[in-house]
Amino acid sequence: MVVNYGNKASITSLIVNGQKVVSGTDGAFTSVKVGSITYSSLQLKGKPILSSIPDGIQISRISYGDKELTINENWTFLKQKEGIKWRIERSFSKAVKVEEAAMPVINFDRINTWEGAYQGYGGIAWFYLFNEKLCTYGVHTRSSSFWNRKTNNGLNITVDAPDKEVAMKYTRTNEDQMAYTITVADQEMLPRLDSGTNRRRFIRKGTDVWAPFNISGGKSTQSLTFSYFDYQEKYGRGKLVGVNAGQVSAVLGTIARIGVIDSLHFGGNSWATPYGPICLHEQYIAQLGLGINDPNYLNGYKSCLDFYRDHAIKPDGRVYPRWAYTNEDAMPGQWNKEGFYEAQWGILMDSNPDLVTNVAELYDMTGDEKWVKTHQLSCEKALDWILKRDSNGNGLVEMMTDFTGQKHSSDWIDIIWASYENAFVNAKLYHALVKWAAVERLLHNTAKADQYEAFASKLKVSFNKPTSEGGFWDEEKKCYVHWRDKDNSIHGRNMVTPVNFMAIAYGICEDQTRQKLILDNIEAQMRHEKLFFWPLAMTSYTPAEGKEYQYPFPEYENGDLFLSWGALGVKAYASYDPAIAVKYVKNVLEQYGKDGLAYQRYGRLKQDGRGDDILSGNSLSIVGLYQAVYGVNPLYNRFYLDPHITPELAGTELKYNFRGQRLIINLDNDNYSISNKTFKVISPKSFGFNATANQLYYFNGSNPHAALQVTTDKPLTLKFNNWGQKKMEWEQSITKSSATPLAYLISELSSNTQYKISVNGRFLQKVSSNSKGELLVHYKALHLKEKINVDEE
Template sequence: MFIKRVYIKLIFILAMLEPLTGSAKSTHKIITDEPKTITISTPKLSMVLNYNNKASVTSLVINGKKVISSANGIYTSIKAGGITYSSLHLKSNPMLIKTADSYKIDGISYGDKDLTINESWTFIKKDKSIKWLIERKLSKQVKVDEAAMPVFNFDDINTWNGAYQGYGGLAWFYLFNEPLCTYGVHTRSSSFWNSKNGIGLNITVDAPGKEVAMKYTRTNENKLAYTVTVSNQEMLPHTDSGTNRRRFIRKATDVWSAFNIPAGKSSQSLTFSYFDYNDKYGRGKLAGINGDQVNAVLSTIARIGVIDSLHFGGNSWHTPYGPVCLHEQYIAQLGLGINDPNYLKGYKSCLDFYRDHAIKPDGRVYPRWAYTNEDAMPGEFNKYGFYEAQWGILVDSNPDFVTNVAELYDMTGDKAWVKTHQLSCEKALDWILKRDSNNNGLVEMMTDNQAQKQSSDWIDIIWASYENAFVNANLYHALVKWADIENQLNNHTKAQYYENFAAKLKTSFNKSTSQGGFWDDENKCYIHWRDKDQTIHGRNMVTPVNFMAIAYDICDDDSRKKLILDNIENQMQKENLFFWPLAMTSYAPGEGKDWQWPFPGYENGDLFLSWGAVGVKAYASYNPALAVKYVKNVLDRYSKDGLAFQRYGRLKQDGLGDDILSGNSLSIVGLYQAIYGVNPLYNRFYLDPHITPELEGTALKYNFRDQRLTVNLDNDSYAVSNQRFKVICNKNFGFNATKNQLSYFNGSNPVASLQITTDKPLTISVSQWSNVKMEWQQTATKPSAKALTYLIKQLKPNANYIVSINGKAVQKVKSDDKGDISITHRISGASEKMSIGYGN
């Protein structure tokens, strides 16, 4: 007791002397109060820090909701040599130093005679956030089993629904279905959210020059332990022997391998900030459909194929196998429904990684990556975990890689980024285009006939061989998408080559089987494949093949579309199926792995939801009510079982398989893309709706190029707006807006038809647009003193036009050699009708 009084007195004297030693301006204040707790608060965040013989955050409250309330709530630790050292057990009492805007806990010392860890913690309130700086010094280099900088112990595994990762992935705690489930990822931020109470907590780590990893564990007490680790090198998955890239483990917490921490100083900071889940991730008003279910599916299931920051796919991270299929053309498309800029940014990094490590020198794209090599062909894998599947050379990975690059470019508009993929995409396409040995426009697989019992596409235990309609449909889609990008990158020669190949492919694809094509006149559908001996296989209305033919505009024969879609729907009604199966009837014996017979079984007739987007798109323009019906069916099934399966059985329509595919969300993605008509493109937001009467009144909130758009869908009246500009039209159109310029794109035209430059908010309602007459109503809520500048493009070249305001001609103008005219006009009232007509 005597020693403690002397110590306190000495501190008091030092504090009194501080101004006399050159620190007259210091605002530091040393606190020695009992019980040695402080509360740090912002309007939405509050934490209690305990520094009484330990250092820990014992309470964390988010917008009035307590999420941490224990003595070991948040603390730092190191585990080395089987011994855990932590800030919960200190060598001596730390000190609190308070300034005007910060709290610093100094003298946090723990360890033993062999290893000493000294830390100081500084908490700084900044605007609405709290920044926590952790400075650490080790007495020597040490190999550690774990290092928490820090670990959070949330009160319950159900405190949060999940945590979005900085790259767009998801730690979904629904899948932590037993104690000691652990998931590890490489990210610098984690956004925890609870959909019921709407609270969100973002934690961002700043550690310049360092690698950051995070792990999430359901503890034995059913709490959620969230651990941040900072290291000099990338954290590697833990392995006892053999190859292991596993990110999710059960009955253990050591998801990461041991690593070295050097002696000396290190530092990092964590920033805590609150967000309202509904404001940030809300999707607006979804009329005629369950918006909460739509949001739930796109916020969770759509993301679970993102295994880690550089591994995006369709199979979820929680399985022991954890594969990524590069032969899936819809991974970028998932981003359209997820609608999170972090997903798009993260997938760019992922595709960069695939470009650099998953493409062989000859252009062949490895189709898969997994936690282990057990699914690989013997010897057909590389050190990064990419491999050829044991089932066959899955040729669709080549066009699918290109499609994902192209569609991600459409969503981001990042031309510099897509340029870095030009050579690799050309190489991937050229590899597969060389496989047209007979020059008929249809590329050939690595096998000649089904007797070789090797697959060639996503349906990987059906022995599709030689000329495969599934792969050729994917290739056509990739060629069309990539040819457009080649033109944008000014490689018109290459673009023409791809366009010509696509045209030839399309012609051959649509020929009857007797003429060397894929159309089966007898069964009124496109077949799956033909063997080299010209025998025809997969005549059983394989739905992905036939849906892709329609959705990708390969089939432009309306009578064929009607036959396919009506026949499928007739069979759906006979069996009362809630979703489209992979094939409407059975493959013939010998066309696939034999345990799938009798029909239906697995890929021979079961229901795989991953083909929902192409199915919805195929029906959208033909009969949107049918497309909406199956979207609703999927949502209804979600309400019953969470879509927590790989597939559904044909006979009982029961969930089967030990995986949850992110593709289970693709019908809902199709709702956005084909029914609502939401299509982000490289230079515009393109809206092409096919809504039904029950969906009228929908008002979507949608993120596009750092803007929060509102998309209004009513009967024959559609609108897109940001906070400044709005376009209304009764048909499909494109929208783009910068600070002072509004662009309207007529129909699907990639060139802006009208550009208006103004410093004030403006709404235009387009009623007519052709190169003969353009007419729109314009409304300025805040009239500008400056004249507006109008640029109208793609009119008749060198032609005279009359400008009219409210039906009165006011100006005659002449288009230039390109068919463009430019005029200026000051809006005189709040609203007026403007028209430009061709004439003398």
């Protein structure tokens, strides 16, 4: 860092790992704009004073302004182990209302110096979307991590401003620089012209994204810490065999994050969209975090869901389905001051179960029981509201409309007139009930857990009945229909893919014959049409079932390709025929290579990009690769690995963040492993893993209770060959020394039963399990490698 302190005070050069990213006298400086007048440290009243201090320098008496207003600053630069700390003390001669107060603005040399900047809450300022000069994006965060995959360089800038609000904005200047402006204020920065109907964070042809605000006279202090990071080391995903690893990383590092509009506004639509909508009726926002795999995203989404809990749920439990920059998409008068609203297309009922699903799945990823408990009452309220919509007691909730002819929608496919008993909404509800019942049980509310499980069971039975008996299964079309009207007329018989994928992926349809019919029929038509991705519907809705401009088929929600349902499709196929699942993952990656997935959807006939938005859901096939094919499933008390890989993916080695640890996951044919810096578990089948400093937990298959707990202060590898209630067999390797004391707690056994323990074929001891089916064994390993057998007597 080179600092100029003559007639100007500015940073004139910043070099990151050998790459100059800032140059020129206006590289980085402070400024204040009052009305139309801009004061800055580039035009000082006098020459400042430089002095040396331990581990740095101080520049004092930086003064600028005029007779109406004077700004005085002292700058301190300190060398630290991880980087450079810039401390700014600023005082105003009087209180003033300002248009802007940059503290500082940093002008990076080119718009493409960095590809983007990850925000402290997990979102992204992606400069690919700054496709013209004077694009500006403003957010509320205290840190920004700039990165470039080509150079592998990263620059993290963190702001420390106690008891203050911090906002940042990113602007593509007229000179094609990237201007990065930090603002510190007493109150939260608001979007300009915010009157309750304009909450815009991204603007074009301007830089004034924030509204004017008041600054009190007197002194304020803030610090910026600049530090370098290696992009691959911090965000690298390991060795991905059989797929384009760079494309996987790029999609999950950019596309997946663009629905995060600001620190409290997470959704699926890009912040660059003209009206910036967030759909709360999208159940996959937490799921995106599984693929993004950034703790900042998970923590940021917790804060977002807190905000939704407090502002998006009506007193009766109804969850507003949307938020947007403006109210143009809202039903007349149906919005609140925070910007949540009912959509003009109808009462979109899936927002209630989807909010609950996102809370439950985020809890799985974080394991934060204290946090999820703060959502217990609100999630119960949201579920109870929609469960009351089952007026005939058949387990299927009913929409606000009874008939298709009312021309109002009720779910995510919002210009298709689904009414009365809607399979799309009921499938989502089933998923939410199963997920939330498990949370209720963990929170010791067995009554609520029983209630939700009972409703889910009833829903499942009715859902699977033939349409002639009040269910959704269409015997003639061999698929689940979209909805039935109150008069029992059946609609959406056109193989609506999200409905049928949800039925399979969420475990509603367990009939393997039906699963095969659905998946084979879809795949046959996909091959016939040579489509690179699944459309919303395989054939056309009838003309009366949707808005007029969706006809003739295929058009928009009547047959176009929406990538947001990719994770469901991949999961539906992964356990049936993983090769098909992988094929569509690779198709999406190939499309990314052609156009960056920079569209809302793709047309059916030409498979051309359409729409004025980029949906974060375009990444969900790749999220599905992680969750359903690689088998990556973070759960509340363990990391569950359940792979469905194909031979071409064998040899994959993933790097994955889990609860503050960097896990290495190896996937080979019928041979899987998870390791951290201390422990490693190897198994030929699915298993769960968890570890603390000196304890390793092994979970057999999908069982949520640890089958084995090992306590040791040495690195340990366990390879499991067989695990049953009567016979257990594993190999262990201790890498540092023999004669290592180990304590085994084996669980899930027969109670009060004797077991024989052998090491390398030699009898060691007999031990009896207790009344809980637990067996405690203390043992000192004598060899670096040993084979352990535990057999019921």
